[in-house]
Amino acid sequence: MRAVVVQGHGGYEQLKFEERPLPEPGPGEVRVALRAAGCNQLDTWLRRGVPGHDFPLPLIPGSDGAGVVDALGSEIPDLAVGDEVVVLPGLSCGRCQACLAGKDPLCPHYDILGESRDGTNAEYVVLPAANVAPKPQSLDFEQAASVSLVFMTAWSMLVDKAMLQAGETLLVQAGASGVGSAAIQIGRMLGARVFATAGSKEKCRLAEELGAEHAIDYRQQDFVQEMRGTLGRAGVDVVCEHVGAATFAGSMRCLARGGRLVTCGATSGAEVELNLRPLFFKNLAVMGSTMGSRGDLLRLLPLFDQGLLRPVVGKVLPLSEVAEAHRLLEERQVLGKLVLRI
Numbered sequence: 001m002r003a004v005v006v007q008g009h010g011g012y013e014q015l016k017f018e019e020r021p022l023p024e025p026g027p028g029e030v031r032v033a034l035r036a037a038g039c040n041q042l043d044t045w046l047r048r049g050v051p052g053h054d055f056p057l058p059l060i061p062g063s064d065g066a067g068v069v070d071a072l073g074s075e076i077p078d079l080a081v082g083d084e085v086v087v088l089p090g091l092s093c094g095r096c097q098a099c100l101a102g103k104d105p106l107c108p109h110y111d112i113l114g115e116s117r118d119g120t121n122a123e124y125v126v127l128p129a130a131n132v133a134p135k136p137q138s139l140d141f142e143q144a145a146s147v148s149l150v151f152m153t154a155w156s157m158l159v160d161k162a163m164l165q166a167g168e169t170l171l172v173q174a175g176a177s178g179v180g181s182a183a184i185q186i187g188r189m190l191g192a193r194v195f196a197t198a199g200s201k202e203k204c205r206l207a208e209e210l211g212a213e214h215a216i217d218y219r220q221q222d223f224v225q226e227m228r229g230t231l232g233r234a235g236v237d238v239v240c241e242h243v244g245a246a247t248f249a250g251s252m253r254c255l256a257r258g259g260r261l262v263t264c265g266a267t268s269g270a271e272v273e274l275n276l277r278p279l280f281f282k283n284l285a286v287m288g289s290t291m292g293s294r295g296d297l298l299r300l301l302p303l304f305d306q307g308l309l310r311p312v313v314g315k316v317l318p319l320s321e322v323a324e325a326h327r328l329l330e331e332r333q334v335l336g337k338l339v340l341r342i
């Protein structure tokens with residue numbers, strides 16, 4: 001099978017195409033013939049490398065995917081060759097206390113497709129049966145490949161960590177990004193008043209179409225001042241962060257008393273300054289979050305067919321243009337999600 005393989009960390013030249021043997025599913029596993037793979041910032045972290053983190057190279061990138069079940073390693077109830085499925089990107093033991101409590105990202109054996117195990121930038125992928133779910137019927141393969149990682153991540157941030165409540169206010173940084181566009185929709189679905197920042201007029205328009213009451217073009221306006229102008233000094237209850245150094249201090253200043261900042265990324269840099277006085281005087285919380293539970297994702301997927309959530313695919317490229325896909329993601333030129341057609 002044809003696959004993209006990262007052999008070493010570096011520039012786009014590290015995304016090499018290889019012919020790999022067709023992977024065979026073992027007992028309890030399925031082989032999926034992929035039709036599409038969603039691209040995530042995680043793919044670019046794998047290619048560039050992350051200080052202090054060892055990726056088991058060589059590795060096939062790609063955490064999100066959708067396709068058709070092509071072979072089963074053993075009989076598996078409710079799954080048959082030909083089923084259209086969405087790939088669930090987190091793998092865990094399924095037996096430890098964390099897994100059984102529905103907190104699979106805390107499992108000591110947690111693996112992420114395309115980060116610690118071969119992913120979806122290939123014609124086929126082999127997975128445990130627990131890592132595929134029926135494709136929502138209203139979504140095509142490209143749309144279905146765009147939703148798992150970002151919606152699961154945003155759900156875990158807003159519901160599990162920040163415990164966002166109906167009637168609260170939410171500020172979503174980079175609201176036109178993959179995680180941002182998911183967070184706006186989930187925030188609205190939960191009954192929050194949602195605000196967003198974005199880096200262009202077009203991105204602000206998308207954030208507002210998705211349900212943000214007001215989107216601030218952070219390149220033109222100071223988002224802290226703008227939020228104070230909108231909400232007064234009360235501040236915002238929850239900030240959804242994944243930008244990092246460029247926005248963190250401002251995000252903290254936006255928070256209301258009892259406010260929560262939850263972060264899942266640091267695309268503009270990971271080193272930030274934190275003033276402890278407002279943290280304790282205002283009873284603030286800063287929380288980290290990564291991935292989310294498969295159980296929550298199974299609960300989210302039917303909401304696409306019910307029209308409560310929608311995928312936001314801004315760009316589709318063939319797998320052969322994976323390097324261009326990384327460039328567009330890194331230069332933040334994509335509205336919503338970028339998907340590779342396989």
Ligand SMILES: [Zn+2]
Nearest residue numbers: 093096099107
């Ligand atoms: Zn476990």
